[in-house]
Amino acid sequence: MKNIILTGDRPTGKLHIGHYVGSLRRRVELQNSGKFDKIYVMVADAQALTDNFENPDKVRENITQVALDYLACGLDPEKSTIFVQSHVAELTELTFYYMNLVTLARLQRNPTVKAEIKQKNFELSLPMGFLTYPVSQTADITAFKANTVPVGEDQLPMLEQAREIVRSFNGLYGETLVEPKAVLPENKSCLRLPGTDGMAKMSKSLGNCIYLADSADEIKRKIMGMYTDPNHLKVTDPGDTKNNPTFIYLDAFVNDGHFERYLPEYANLDEMKAHYERGGLGDMKVKKFLNAVMQETLEPIRLRREELEKDLPAIWEMLRKGSEEARAVAANTLSEVKKAMKIDYFA
Numbered sequence: 001m002k003n004i005i006l007t008g009d010r011p012t013g014k015l016h017i018g019h020y021v022g023s024l025r026r027r028v029e030l031q032n033s034g035k036f037d038k039i040y041v042m043v044a045d046a047q048a049l050t051d052n053f054e055n056p057d058k059v060r061e062n063i064t065q066v067a068l069d070y071l072a073c074g075l076d077p078e079k080s081t082i083f084v085q086s087h088v089a090e091l092t093e094l095t096f097y098y099m100n101l102v103t104l105a106r107l108q109r110n111p112t113v114k115a116e117i118k119q120k121n122f123e124l125s126l127p128m129g130f131l132t133y134p135v136s137q138t139a140d141i142t143a144f145k146a147n148t149v150p151v152g153e154d155q156l157p158m159l160e161q162a163r164e165i166v167r168s169f170n171g172l173y174g175e176t177l178v179e180p181k182a183v184l185p186e187n188k189s190c191l192r193l194p195g196t197d198g199m200a201k202m203s204k205s206l207g208n209c210i211y212l213a214d215s216a217d218e219i220k221r222k223i224m225g226m227y228t229d230p231n232h233l234k235v236t237d238p239g240d241t242k243n244n245p246t247f248i249y250l251d252a253f254v255n256d257g258h259f260e261r262y263l264p265e266y267a268n269l270d271e272m273k274a275h276y277e278r279g280g281l282g283d284m285k286v287k288k289f290l291n292a293v294m295q296e297t298l299e300p301i302r303l304r305r306e307e308l309e310k311d312l313p314a315i316w317e318m319l320r321k322g323s324e325e326a327r328a329v330a331a332n333t334l335s336e337v338k339k340a341m342k343i344d345y346f347a
C-alpha cells in the first residue's frame with residue numbers, strides 16, 4: 001500500500017504557534033523524510049464557509065495567508081501538492097454519496113462538532129452544511145486515498161467518523177476506499193498549546209495567540225505579558241511548571257542547544273524546571289529565555305513569509321496548479337467510487 005498524507009486547515013485567519021507545534025512542524029518533517037509517496041495539503045475554504053458563509057471576504061483573504069504560512073514553514077510545492085478545496089469539485093460529489101452512510105444522530109454525537117455547535121449557539125438554526133462537515137472531511141481524505149492525516153487532537157473525532165464511513169462503504173460496495181489514521185504530536189505539550197493568557201486553547205477569538213507572522217516586537221510583548229503561576233509571587237517562592245504556559249511553550253519549542261546559547265547555567269529543561277519548582281527562579285528570567293527561543297524559531301519563518309508576501313500572484317498560481325493536480329487524483333477516485341456503486345452507466 002502507498003503512504004499518502006492528506007491534511008489541511010480552514011482559512012479563517014493566519015496560523016499561530018499552536019498550529020505550528022500541533023501539526024505544521026510535523027508535516028514539514030514528514031514531507032522531508034522521504035517516507036511518503038504523496039503529500040496533499042489542502043486549504044479548506046469550503047469547510048471554512050460552513051460557519052463563515054456570511055463572510056466570504058474573510059475566507060478569500062485568508063487563503064493566501066494560510067498558503068504563505070505553509071510555505072514559510074517549509075512546505076514545498078515541489079514535494080507537496082498544496083491546493084484549494086472548493087476547486088476540487090469531486091470532493092462535493094463524494095460527500096453526497098457518503099451522506100447516505102451516516103446518520104443525523106451520529107453526526108450530532110461527534111464531540112468536536114457538538115462542542116462547536118454549543119459554542120456558536122446555533123440551536124435550531126444549525127446549518128446543515130456545518131453539521132455535515134465531517135462527511136465532507138471524509139471525502140477530502142478518501143479522495144486522495146490518504147492513510148496518514150497529521151492533525152491536532154481536536155480532529156480525532158473526524159478521523160473516527162471517516163474510518164466508519166470508509167468501513168461502511170467498503171462493506172456495502174466492495175474494497176474501494178482506504179482507512180486513514182491520525183498522526184498526533186508525540187510531545188504532550190504540543191497536543192493543545194494553551195493561550196498566552198493561560199486559557200486551555202490558543203484561539204483568535206480569545207486574542208491569546210502568537211502568530212507566525214508576528215513581528216519580533218509583538219512576540220516579545222506577548223511573551224512578557226504571559227500568564228504564569230499566579231502563586232509564584234516572590235522569586236524565592238516554589239513555582240508550578242505544569243499549568244504554567246511559559247513552561248509548556250518551552251516544552252514545545254526548546255532544545256539543549258538553546259540552553260547552550262542563551263542560558264548555559266542549565267543543561268536542559270528538566271534542570272530549569274526543578275529550579276523553578278523548588279523556588280529561586282524568577283518569571284522574568286523564564287520569559288526572557290522563552291523570548292530568545294521563540295525569536296530564534298520564528299525569525300526565519302517570518303523572513304521567508306515577508307519575501308513570499310511580495311508576490312501574491314505567484315501564491316495564487318501555485319494554488320491553481322496544485323488544485324489542478326489534486327483534481328485529477330480525486331476524479332480518479334470518484335470514478336472508482338461510481339463504479340463500485342454501480343452508477344458508472346456510460347463508462
Ligand code: TRP
Pocket residue numbers: 006007008009010044047136137140141149151155
Ligand atoms: N477540520 C480541519 C480544521 O479545522 C481542516 C480540514 C478539512 C482537514 N478537511 C480536512 C484536516 C481533512 C485534515 C483532513 O483545521
